[in-house]
Amino acid sequence: MDYNAIGLTAGIEIHQQLNTGEKLFCHCLTLLRDSAEHSGEFFRYLRVTESEMGEIDRAAQEEMKRDRKFQYYTYDTTCLVENDEEPPAPLNDEALSVCLTIARMFGMTPVRQVHTMRKLVIDGSNTSGFQRTALVALNGTLPNGGEIETICLEEEAAQRVRDDIFSLDRLGIPLIEITTSPCMHTPDEVQQVAEYIGMVLRSTGKVKRGIGTIRQDVNISIRGGSRVEIKGVQELDLIAEVVRREVQRQENLLAIREKLLRRNASVHDTTQDVTDLFISTKSTVLKKAKRIYALRLEGFGGLMGAEIQPDRRLGSELSDYAKKCGVGGIFHTDELPAYGITADEVLKLRARINARDQDCVVIVAAASNTQAQCALRQVISRARKAFSEKPVPEETRKMLETGSSAYMRPLPGAARMYPETDVIPVIIGDERWNGVKLPELLSAKAQRFAQEYAIDRNYATQLALSEKLPLFERALAEGIKPKLAAFTILSTCTELRREGVAVEKITDEDYLATWHAVERGEAAKEAIPDLFRGVASGDSFDGVIRKLAPAVSRQELESLIHRIIADRSEFVEQKGRAALGPLMGLVMTEVRGSVDGKTVSELLRKEIEAALAGKKR
């Protein structure tokens, strides 16, 4: 596809958790917990509040359409600040330092004085009903000529356990938000920029690693479409696909608009109570509903069921809007008869509300008149947009598993920002800013590894990007041979992981102890997999190494080899130097991997040669 021709414009926001000692506004550890370990629970309601300018944010307004009762899990590692029962501590200075480092790496300008704001978020993920966030730096550049608009320091939201239950362990972990300008024009470019920014972030060595610790939001628009923000892309590899699918969705919505206009489509405010039509229905959803209401969408017939993205239809879009009122979704006649609703019921429904062939009828099953009206008002408003001047509404959407997306809420405006009066602004002085030290970029580090340590180029890159990079660098500092460390981290561990060994249980201390043992000749390289298997299964390093490799001294090894050669003198005589292979196996079995293979083979060769020479003499 020629993305230039359709006017694709995209920008990204990257949210990365920082690996600081404490949370952003309290002194709890930045530790994620298993929700089964929670030590307490409480629940709250959230209400929408006005901005300091006296306005109500449209995204917040939308969330208020249903009852906002939320339950929270607390832990022995969370405190009253997460519970919204204590004012915040001062902004975490360590987190601010990491932000400044990153800002400098992108050549940005820091703000003179950092003001913490409250960003209204009433989906329950923040106990306070807002996320604290502060703008730290502006105007950075990317190597491809693109721009970074801002860097903000935010607190991470609580993790949703399920439904309206949230876990407070994650709430308050410092998060850096990097926002690019809308400077990208192809899906692949978006992905490359995201990869680059991710690499820069990891270069600081101060960011969290692993699934969920980095999330990308993508802003996308095409000519004639609108800016749409897709939230929560966790896998980097999916970014380009997300962009492609959003382009597809916007193009299809533009095409649907043309068709609707040709058909003179219209949407009236009139809704009808049709509960009586479904008194003896087989549909379980309709049977359970207290009230069923219907709405006629003139000229929408056939278009509601048209796919606009894999697994997404115009009907799905309307349904998402209705869900904001707490209903399960909508039914529309493009997909009926189905779901237990019969052809006969559809006919009666169409007749009742005078639907023509080209019309589509939407029904909603609700718990009350109010809820049904709320849901259909949402459908009406979204359906009207479909043939308006702006057929792609500006929205915040959430990514679905495959890369398609679903409506979440309108794009939030500036009205959601309120000053956090409990946090004192922080001045960034020249001395602090000028004293920020730039870490080596991981890409540069990879190059250096390849050159300095003669490690394969691919290996070097993998190492630099690996979570074990700090371990590798520590090993080098402690005098471990680079190749030994690199091989263990990249090759041995990968193989063990494939085997199902719980490699993640092996601590950095275990790695270092192992390498030192190898370097001292107390364990053989070949014994590393066995050592790790033992440690991963819960044994202590010392225990495993004792069991695996009773220490064998050089003297003991020599006398062992003497004995083996003496016992098999005929065999040695017969085979000559070729006896080395078979005897090697015997020796290694006896020392149970506690001596390096190379040492054994050298010694064995020497002894075999000595034995052969002795015979000749």
Next chain:
Amino acid sequence: MAVVKLDSGYNIGVDPVACAFSGHPAETPAKKPEVPQKGDLPTLSIVSTGGTIASRIDYRTGSVTSQFDAADILTAIPELANVANYRTIPLATILSENMTPAIWQELARAIYEEIKQGVAGIIITHGTDTMAYSAAAISFMIDSPVPIVFVGSQRSADRPSSDNAMNAVCAARAATSDLVEVAVVMHATTCDDCCAIHRGTRVRKMHSSRRDAFRSIGIDPLGSVAYPSGEVSLEDHAVRRGNRKAGIHDRLEEHCGLLQFYPGISSDLLDAYEGYQGLVLAGTGLGHVSTALIPALRRLIDGGTLVVMTTQCMQGRVCDRVYDTGRDLLAAGVIEGGDMLPEVALVKMMWVLGDERDPEKAAVLMQADLKGESNRRSTHGL
């Protein structure tokens, strides 16, 4: 630093020299929606002292909005309209640490006027820091045929998680209930499930920040209000409405003090109270101060200062008859304050001495239970 609001809504601080004056923004008139009041509901008066219920930053004036009428309150907390109709009396806009006995008197007079208007109950919005002092003061100053309910919030009204709305709705429910006491109605737990109704003379703020900071000390709460149902449950010891007459006794003697004893305290501090009409001591344990203070106490009492002993334990009763020091204190003329909370004893002392100058009669009043401030029996554990 000059604060700049960016289009994104973020504020940043910039050097003022980097700013140039470009003009005044257009004034945006405050929106004021019409709020229909329902005829068949009882009428409550809301007397505001700190305006936490409907307050917010106003960038046009740079301060908290001083607007405070029924429309403001109902805009902020629409659910209140289901409970009652409201009259609103903006009495003061102060942080509660700036409360004074003079404002208690103004408050008492305002409440008395409202009672005479025939309202079904009174709600007083108040900062939480000194709410218990004010509740005690009104308990003594007003005889009321209707409930007088103090309410506030521990998390500011400008945040979505504020406890103001639930507390206000529960306060309105309590104010329209069968209760007739001066009470404090605040969150009972950290959850938004229930508010506790506390007696105004037995309540204390026991946590600096939690929603459920207010606790009844030495008695059980008078009852509770479930949320969101609004159902009020009153305990047996809660005083109910009946044929009661409105009355006001608003004289206060402000020359009274409250002093917490600590090991090594200098008797100079006691000498500083010379000329005061009364002094409440928060003593240790059963009501003790060091023997070294006794001569100074004797001088104070001989000089005409009424001295009442309470305990800094908060829970339990004073008894100065167990140890020598206690007996010496009694001999010096110190009055045992029973199980009164130290700050309640202080407020009561101001009120008692406002009318009664005879030391013996004042001492009798200090030991009598007038408004539920003093338990005759200790039935409550920790």
